[in-house]
Amino acid sequence: MNITYYGHSCFEVDLDGIKLIFDPFITPNPHASGIDVSAIRADYILLSHGHEDHLADVETIFKNSNCSIISTFEIVSWFQSKGLENGHPMNHGGKWSFDFGDVKMVSAIHSSSMPDGSYGGNPAGFVITAGNTRFYYAGDTALTYDMKLIPENGKIDFAFLPVGDNFTMGIEDAAKAASFIEANKVVAMHFDTFPYIEIDKNQAREVFEENQIELILPEIGETIEI
Ligand code: NI
Ligand code: MN
Numbered sequence: 001m002n003i004t005y006y007g008h009s010c011f012e013v014d015l016d017g018i019k020l021i022f023d024p025f026i027t028p029n030p031h032a033s034g035i036d037v038s039a040i041r042a043d044y045i046l047l048s049h050g051h052e053d054h055l056a057d058v059e060t061i062f063k064n065s066n067c068s069i070i071s072t073f074e075i076v077s078w079f080q081s082k083g084l085e086n087g088h089p090m091n092h093g094g095k096w097s098f099d100f101g102d103v104k105m106v107s108a109i110h111s112s113s114m115p116d117g118s119y120g121g122n123p124a125g126f127v128i129t130a131g132n133t134r135f136y137y138a139g140d141t142a143l144t145y146d147m148k149l150i151p152e153n154g155k156i157d158f159a160f161l162p163v164g165d166n167f168t169m170g171i172e173d174a175a176k177a178a179s180f181i182e183a184n185k186v187v188a189m190h191f192d193t194f195p196y197i198e199i200d201k202n203q204a205r206e207v208f209e210e211n212q213i214e215l216i217l218p219e220i221g222e223t224i225e226i
Helices: 058-064 073-081 145-153 171-180 201-210
Strands: 002-005 011-015 018-022 044-046 068-072 087-090 095-097 102-107 124-130 133-137 158-162 185-189 214-216 223-225
Touching: 044 058, 068 073, 068 124, 073 087, 102 145, 145 171, 158 171, 171 185, 171 201, 201 214
Parallel strands: 018 044, 044 068, 068 087, 133 158, 158 185, 185 214
Antiparallel strands: 002 011, 002 223, 011 018, 095 102, 102 124, 124 133
């Protein structure tokens, strides 16, 4: 599957032509000025929580696409109240089969207020099973023992994990998270966008190497094949 990084925690995952966009935050990200948001099309926009740095470009992408928002009940309802009607509400522990595969909403330890201060439900992660591949998109989260439940439903091939520290897990906890979910490949996210979350990439590589986990530190605009 092809994965394109749009910076911060935003990825496009192309599943045999069906495009999932996770947590779009492109226009306000000075490091992502090379990305043309108006050219991005989605079939589904998945949102882990309500913070601005995860949904700044939802409206633009939604309006340019014939797509649906998959998120918590509260976030889907919030966008519906703004006229972005097409959405699929979920809540933690729930699973749904879509045309591209199954999505299970899982816990995240974080917070989730909407940009206008309204309640965004609880923050979430997603476990996606598409064909023979299963991956975990953690959203913004601390390390939590709940992650040990994730591989009990089947092997995780790779995971998108935050590594930037301060607001989420840092590098060492992300390596531990990879071992909790029994994944040996991690795509890093939520790093370097702001001064609070700048990381030492060499240190990150070392920590993951010591734990024998492959770490992918994607470049903005880069497409990787997994
Ligand atoms: Ni957040
Ligand atoms: Mn965030």
